[in-house]
Amino acid sequence: MMAMTLKTRKLRGLAAKTLLALAAAALPALMVATILGVTLVTTVNQVETDFDKATSAARRLTNIRVLIEKEHGVIGRLPSEVDLVRVDQYAREIEAAGQRIEFELAELASNKRIVPVELGGEIRGVRQKMKQTASKVVQAVKSSSQTTARELVNGLFEEASSVLVVHLDTIGLNVDGIVDQAQSRLRASSVSAWRVTPIALYGALCMVALGVWMVRRNVIRPLAEIAHVTELAAAGAKDIHVPHDTRQDEIGALARSIGVFQKAMDDVVQLSSSVQKAGIQVGSAVTEIAATAKQQQATASEIAATTTEIGATSKEISATSKELAKTMSEVSVVAEQTAALASSGQAGLSRMEKIMPQVMEAARSINAKLGVLNEKAGNINQVVTTITKVADQTNLLSLNAAIEAEKAGESGRGFAVVASEIRRLADQTAVATYDIEQMVKEIQSAISAGVMGMDKFSEEVRHGMHDVQQVGGQLSQIIQQVQALVPRVEAVNEGMQAQATGAEQISEALLQLTEAAQQTADSLRQSTSAIDELNQVSGNLRSSVSRVKLAA
Amino acid sequence: MLFLLLYLDNGCYALDASLVVEVLPLVRIEKPLRSPQGVVGTINYRRALVPVIDLSELALGRPAAPRLSTRIILVRCSEEDGQPRLLGLIAEKAIETMRCQSADFVPSGITNADASYLGAITMGPRGLVQRIELNKLLPAAVPGMALKQSA
Numbered sequence: 002m003m004a005m006t007l008k009t010r011k012l013r014g015l016a017a018k019t020l021l022a023l024a025a026a027a028l029p030a031l032m033v034a035t036i037l038g039v040t041l042v043t044t045v046n047q048v049e050t051d052f053d054k055a056t057s058a059a060r061r062l063t064n065i066r067v068l069i070e071k072e073h074g075v076i077g078r079l080p081s082e083v084d085l086v087r088v089d090q091y092a093r094e095i096e097a098a099g100q101r102i103e104f105e106l107a108e109l110a111s112n113k114r115i116v117p118v119e120l121g122g123e124i125r126g127v128r129q130k131m132k133q134t135a136s137k138v139v140q141a142v143k144s145s146s147q148t149t150a151r152e153l154v155n156g157l158f159e160e161a162s163s164v165l166v167v168h169l170d171t172i173g174l175n176v177d178g179i180v181d182q183a184q185s186r187l188r189a190s191s192v193s194a195w196r197v198t199p200i201a202l203y204g205a206l207c208m209v210a211l212g213v214w215m216v217r218r219n220v221i222r223p224l225a226e227i228a229h230v231t232e233l234a235a236a237g238a239k240d241i242h243v244p245h246d247t248r249q250d251e252i253g254a255l256a257r258s259i260g261v262f263q264k265a266m267d268d269v270v271q272l273s274s275s276v277q278k279a280g281i282q283v284g285s286a287v288t289e290i291a292a293t294a295k296q297q298q299a300t301a302s303e304i305a306a307t308t309t310e311i312g313a314t315s316k317e318i319s320a321t322s323k324e325l326a327k328t329m330s331e332v333s334v335v336a337e338q339t340a341a342l343a344s345s346g347q348a349g350l351s352r353m354e355k356i357m358p359q360v361m362e363a364a365r366s367i368n369a370k371l372g373v374l375n376e377k378a379g380n381i382n383q384v385v386t387t388i389t390k391v392a393d394q395t396n397l398l399s400l401n402a403a404i405e406a407e408k409a410g411e412s413g414r415g416f417a418v419v420a421s422e423i424r425r426l427a428d429q430t431a432v433a434t435y436d437i438e439q440m441v442k443e444i445q446s447a448i449s450a451g452v453m454g455m456d457k458f459s460e461e462v463r464h465g466m467h468d469v470q471q472v473g474g475q476l477s478q479i480i481q482q483v484q485a486l487v488p489r490v491e492a493v494n495e496g497m498q499a500q501a502t503g504a505e506q507i508s509e510a511l512l513q514l515t516e517a518a519q520q521t522a523d524s525l526r527q528s529t530s531a532i533d534e535l536n537q538v539s540g541n542l543r544s545s546v547s548r549v550k551l552a553a
Numbered sequence: 554m555l556f557l558l559l560y561l562d563n564g565c566y567a568l569d570a571s572l573v574v575e576v577l578p579l580v581r582i583e584k585p586l587r588s589p590q591g592v593v594g595t596i597n598y599r600r601a602l603v604p605v606i607d608l609s610e611l612a613l614g615r616p617a618a619p620r621l622s623t624r625i626i627l628v629r630c631s632e633e634d635g636q637p638r639l640l641g642l643i644a645e646k647a648i649e650t651m652r653c654q655s656a657d658f659v660p661s662g663i664t665n666a667d668a669s670y671l672g673a674i675t676m677g678p679r680g681l682v683q684r685i686e687l688n689k690l691l692p693a694a695v696p697g698m699a700l701k702q703s704a
Contacts (some may be wrong), residue, residue: 063607393578400557401575404557404573423652424649
């Protein structure tokens with residue numbers, strides 16, 4: 002950018018040229034105007050000061066006159082005052098007024114034009130006299146010599162005061178003189194100003210015309226030429242030469258930069274055709290991207306659906322895990338109950354185990370007793386055998402006796418009877434012994450049956466004990482396994498809970514996934530709309546590029 | 554008349570008591586190496602060796618059961634030369650006597666060629682009783698031995 006500043010180092014700049022011309026034209030007029038102005042201003046200032054001084058002096062004079070009047074009034078009242086307190090008060094008032102008068106007079110006297118030295122000294126002398134007189138009056142009143150007081154007032158005081166009035170009038174005249182002087186000076190300066198102004202104006206106008214001519218030559222015409230050339234270039238003309246491009250000032254810089262713009266415009270037109278081609282490519286690429294984005298959108302919604310399914314499944318898993326956990330706790334309870342039952346069973350078995358030896362002992366003792374019985378039965382058998390033998394022998398004897406008796410004939414008849422009796426006895430005995438034998442056989446068979454039974458019973462008891470031991474062992478195994486089960490159940494429980502927690506975590510993760518998928522879908526929708534915009538923009542680009550071509 | 558009763562299986566048989574010397578229990582029978590056919594052995598009866606025949610073996614083909622009721626019946630028989638000889642008969646259930654008349658025995662009407670020594674029958678205390686003819690028994694049992702019946 003080319004900025005027209007006065008800070009260019011090269012004084013050959015346009016601004017410097019113009020300024021130089023204007024300065025050369027305006028300087029004389031300026032000088033004249035300045036001198037005039039200064040003179041005028043000085044005069045006016047002086048007049049102003051004089052007026053101020055005069056005004057303040059007049060004010061002071063008025064004050065003094067008022068104060069003198071007041072003093073005069075008070076002094077006049079003094080002689081006829083009786084109250085001493087009032088007299089003191091009056092004296093103070095006179096004192097105060099006198100001081101103020103003196104102060105004002107001193108201020109006035111500072112300006113020697115208003116109050117000349119001699120006049121000042123006279124006024125001071127008069128005031129002194131007046132003060133002295135006033136104090137004498139006060140004394141006279143305090144010492145109740147009213148007549149003296151009155152005399153003083155009417156005599157000395159009145160004289161002094163009339164002299165003072167004359168002096169004050171002189172001062173007033175001086176002030177008026179100052180005012181008149183100032184007025185006449187003002188009038189003189191205004192007249193001279195009236196004479197000089199038209200000349201200065203005329204001169205200024207000439208200078209201005211000169212300046213305008215110079216500006217027109219250096220600035221306006223070159224600019225117009227450059228503007229014309231620029232319009233041609235804007236209308237589409239190529240290879241146009243910009244005038245004034247060798248000048249070293251801002252116009253030259255402008256011409257050169259416009260030349261550069263011209264070249265750049267040609268480049269731009271070339272660029273626009275390639276941009277159009279690129280725009281077409283962009284359009285097709287955008288269509289592809291749109292298709293891909295739609296696919297991705299579809300995929301994202303699929304993912305959302307899948308995650309919902311997974312979420313449902315994980316909820317099912319969670320529910321199942323909870324059910325399983327409940328079942329496991331039930332199992333654990335049952336296992337504990339089983340363990341309790343098994344231990345009670347074990348207790349019962351151990352009791353049985355303790356009893357078994359007693360039972361075995363009892364069986365053995367029974368067996369022993371049965372053995373004893375057997376022995377006794379055997380003994381009985383032996384006895385019975387003996388008896389049987391005896392019966393047999395008796396029978397035999399009887400038979401032989403009968404036979405002998407038969408042989409003996411008649412004499413043996415009694416003997417035969419005896420023999421038959423003996424035989425009957427023997428038969429009875431045999432029958433009895435036979436019965437006994439039978440009974441003993443039965444006893445023995447019963448005993449052996451009993452022994453067999455006892456043996457079988459012992460065997461059974463041993464088997465039973467063996468079984469009891471086995472069952473006891475199995476029960477303790479059951480107890481052990483059930484007890485081993487409990488921590489496993491607890492482990493399963495923990496695993497279930499971990500599973501449930503994991504399922505919940507899965508659900509949460511899936512929720513997050515769903516959210517992410519939704520976000521993806523949203524972003525895809527956004528990208529789709531952005532792609533539409535891009536499409537639009539590329540279309541706009543193409544149309545604007547074609548416009549550029551047309552213009553070129 | 555007195556008869557000594559004995560049993561062969563379930564059949565009751567009677568033997569004339571006048572022929573019986575003594576009834577002995579089943580004492581030890583010595584079996585000699587060689588004995589006449591039908592003789593099962595000998596016994597020592599009062600320092601005399603007496604041959605013994607097993608009636609069950611003879612009649613039934615099986616030896617007599619060794620029971621207390623199985624006895625050796627010593628009978629007197631005479632040989633061809635007229636000398637009295639003692640003979641032992643092993644009989645089962647020889648434990649009682651029966652008194653009846655010889656005429657009570659009636660012929661059975663059945664003649665058994667193998668057991669011709671079984672003769673007439675009568676009613677005993679416990680059923681039919683068949684009489685054993687000793688003189689017919691011996692030749693059948695022991696050929697070469699004859700028995701003279703002494704009344």
